[in-house]
Amino acid sequence: MTFQNELINWYLINKRDLPWRHTNDAYTIWLSEIILQQTRVEQGLPYFNKFLANFPTVADFASATEAKVLMLWQGLGYYSRGRNMHATAQIVVNNYNGVFPTLHDDLIKLKGVGEYTAAAISSFSSGEARAVVDGNVFRVLARYFGISTAINSPAGKKEFFKLANELLYIDDPALYNQAIMEFGAIQCKPKSPNCSVCPLSIDCFAFKNKMVNQLPVKIAKADKKHRFFNYFICNNGTELLMRERQAGDIWQHLYDFPCIETSDTAEIEDFDFVNQIKLMFGVDVNFNLISYKKHVLTHQIIHVQFFGLKNYIFNFSKQKELNWVSLNVLDELPQPNVIKNFIEENF
Numbered sequence: 001m002t003f004q005n006e007l008i009n010w011y012l013i014n015k016r017d018l019p020w021r022h023t024n025d026a027y028t029i030w031l032s033e034i035i036l037q038q039t040r041v042e043q044g045l046p047y048f049n050k051f052l053a054n055f056p057t058v059a060d061f062a063s064a065t066e067a068k069v070l071m072l073w074q075g076l077g078y079y080s081r082g083r084n085m086h087a088t089a090q091i092v093v094n095n096y097n098g099v100f101p102t103l104h105d106d107l108i109k110l111k112g113v114g115e116y117t118a119a120a121i122s123s124f125s126s127g128e129a130r131a132v133v134d135g136n137v138f139r140v141l142a143r144y145f146g147i148s149t150a151i152n153s154p155a156g157k158k159e160f161f162k163l164a165n166e167l168l169y170i171d172d173p174a175l176y177n178q179a180i181m182e183f184g185a186i187q188c189k190p191k192s193p194n195c196s197v198c199p200l201s202i203d204c205f206a207f208k209n210k211m212v213n214q215l216p217v218k219i220a221k222a223d224k225k226h227r228f229f230n231y232f233i234c235n236n237g238t239e240l241l242m243r244e245r246q247a248g249d250i251w252q253h254l255y256d257f258p259c260i261e262t263s264d265t266a267e268i269e270d271f272d273f274v275n276q277i278k279l280m281f282g283v284d285v286n287f288n289l290i291s292y293k294k295h296v297l298t299h300q301i302i303h304v305q306f307f308g309l310k311n312y313i314f315n316f317s318k319q320k321e322l323n324w325v326s327l328n329v330l331d332e333l334p335q336p337n338v339i340k341n342f343i344e345e346n347f
Helices: 003-014 025-035 040-052 058-063 066-073 081-096 115-126 135-145 152-168 171-184 269-279 329-332 339-347
Strands: 225-233 237-244 259-262 288-295 301-308 320-327
Touching: 025 040, 025 115, 025 339, 058 081, 066 081, 115 171, 135 152, 135 320, 171 225, 225 237, 225 269, 225 339, 237 329, 259 269, 288 329, 288 339, 301 339, 320 329
Parallel strands: 225 301
Antiparallel strands: 225 259, 237 320, 288 301
16 A cells, blocks of 8 residues: 555544634635644644634634734734734735635745645645645654655755655645644654554654654754843732833734843842833832743743832833733733733732
């Protein structure tokens, strides 16, 4: 039996029952694909359901405010994905008469839609013969065919994409793409795959050569950048002083507190740090450390210290991004998880 047939037979028996597999609606499939980028199905499924309930059509999505989109996205990370989705929904309404594209060459023009996503949506919605290559597919192909070229190198991507397209089951591209992706997700897992029950193990290079844990090969990424955020809590009893983060950094248009970023962990005894606080909040300000959190992102580790303030003043004309926000409406503002958790724990 061929590689393709083995995968499809396995899939028909073992596939998970997921809502986006019951439709060929390109909008619904797009929602699932973007939400599940860098996200496990178990984590992404509630977000998919929430987005589809709030925005049943692309027109509903396009007419929403960015704040509403980011609120629903809160907790998924990579907030640029949510903003790109909002922009794409508006493009579809304005340029495609509200009909979500189903062909690769149209999809690839949309914001936040790369080669993988365009291939997936076009394959699953219209049956276009495009091979879908994600992390699961890389892993299956590398192990089965014994490919040691790094999957995140230009040469590796070219080699894997070429092989994936040669293997594509032309009679039913969508079924085959779903099968190989699902096989990588729940059978040929990154760690401790159960090779003893794998239908492909008899011809699998990695299994026969005891290289399952060595494939696929991936070039190591540089160490994560460490950043140090010092947040200042100004509370007048019914309101908190909040800051809308601006473009050009993480958490764009999300809300956090007034902040001083330092090059290392700030100490209360540090003269320069104390001077920065007094320049921002007045010479009579008093402050104390409330808590410390470490917030791990994909490319950065954020070390967060929260300080309580008393006897503070500030100049709104110099810090236009700051505003008093009622405690009653805080949950209507999109916030980074580390801020949201602090507020839930303390207010």
